[in-house]
Amino acid sequence: MSTDELPEHPDWLWSSPEPKRSYDVVIVGGGGHGLATAYYLAKNHGITNIAVLEKGWLAGGNMARNTTIIRSNYLWDESAGIYEHSLKLWEGLEEDLGYPILFSQRGVLNLAHSMQDVRESVRRVNANRLNGVDAEWLGPEEVKEVCPIVNVSPDVRYPVLGATYQPRAGIAKHDYVAWGFARAAAAMGVDLIEHCEVTGIDVVDGRVRAVQTTRGRIAAGKVALCAAGHSSVVGRMAGVELPVQSHPLQALVSELLEPVHPTVVMSNAVHVYVSQAHKGELVMGAGIDAYNSYRQRGAFHIIEQQMAAALELFPIFARAHVLRTWGGVVDVSPDASPVVGLTPVDDLYVNCGWGTGGFKATPGVGWCYAHTIAHGEPHPLNAAFSLERFTTGALVDEHGAAAVAH
Amino acid sequence: MLLIPCPWCGPRDEAEFHYGGQAHVVYPDNPAALSDTEWARYLFFRDNPKGPFAERWSHVAGCRRWFNVVRDTATNEIHAVYRVGETGPVNA
């Protein structure tokens, strides 16, 4: 087929300007968080002289690789605050962005397989309710009512003893979310600059002045890091050490199947989580690969273990085929909570440590981080997620609720 | 899957090993004398380079011994393996 037979390219959702010599705010990383931060800086704070610098293409990192689970049923008040704020924003996001994002509130079940799981789950349900987060404790029969294909028989290695249920949880289409934020931010004057890698950060007298990039030096009033798996690398450019470790995290999809799975099911103990995408693929993920790596791939035995776990929970999947597996690089923090706030360098801000679970936070963190950048001090909802908490000891330990992988 | 050359047993599949994170992190001589910042650094901060990284592995399904590996985290290529107590390559 010759090129003149190709259909017209559809309209671009954003323009691709040449970088200017300077900006009020430079955001490093054009994933979901960078784009949402730019959007709320423009929309809520009237700051539009912004560049989002992305070394690859927009949302080609974890934003395009995650399994899109959205929920807010975390244990501690601090987490409930920011994740529930985010979930409320998701509920109005399609209208706000004027762009379809296929947000589907189909609920999430977090299964309990041991008495310890049961105790922790019931505790978390109670904590959620006190924080205004919708949560219920379901017994095995009720689990089956919500998701008929889960095997709740007692004669398996890890029987289902019950589950927490958050009906307002769900999934969305991650690339549409990124495009929606990108389009709306660009329309307000934000420069989205792809294929522009930040290679250095200029700090003079303890204050950030500019970034060095593969497309030249760009002066900046403020610099906001949003580099997810590469946070340690960009942090070091400014002499800022961050308490995160980068690991591969894998996921997979089956071929397209008839709708069989009406909700999202996660299991900490058997180490798998499953939903069914709008198109019909089963989407599954597991835990991180154990070692540090910046390679966007992991080991096959992790996939095998994850399939074994999925089959025990869902015997109906026995004949399904794996269509595709992939990996991203996630920035894991010591307490399974993010770091969002100021750094020891003036006018340099950090957002990292979301690890395996930051997609759900995209609008919420964009909102709070934009406030932090605009005011030079944290929004009340991210104040607890400071870098100092590792010195003061005020950790926000979410290893229980962060679950298998997100 | 990584193929890891255990210094005692030879090359084996990654699934036989347990990961131990950054190597050569020394327990402070006198923890009580550290400031909060120094203690936080010891507890919560580890190197996370994109490039050569000295790390510990344990051959749990084999000789059950800990040893050190220098692996490039950008490529996963293993550059060196050495036993506990041995000196690793410079700049590891």
Ligand SMILES: Cc1cc2nc3c(=O)[nH]c(=O)nc-3n(C[C@H](O)[C@H](O)[C@H](O)COP(=O)(O)OP(=O)(O)OC[C@H]3O[C@@H](n4cnc5c(N)ncnc54)[C@H](O)[C@@H]3O)c2cc1C
């Ligand atoms: C397999 C997998 C499954 C997941 N499942 C879920 C889930 O179900 N629910 C959930 O809530 N979360 C999930 N996550 C986590 C979630 O994807 C991340 O926490 C979130 O996407 C991180 O924010 P981001 O979108 O901004 O990251 P990214 O999209 O990774 O954005 C960071 C960007 O920074 C760019 N960058 C890095 N260095 C530089 C530089 N020097 N210069 C310029 N640009 C740079 C990168 O190229 C990248 O595009 C999952 C992650 C993975 C990998």
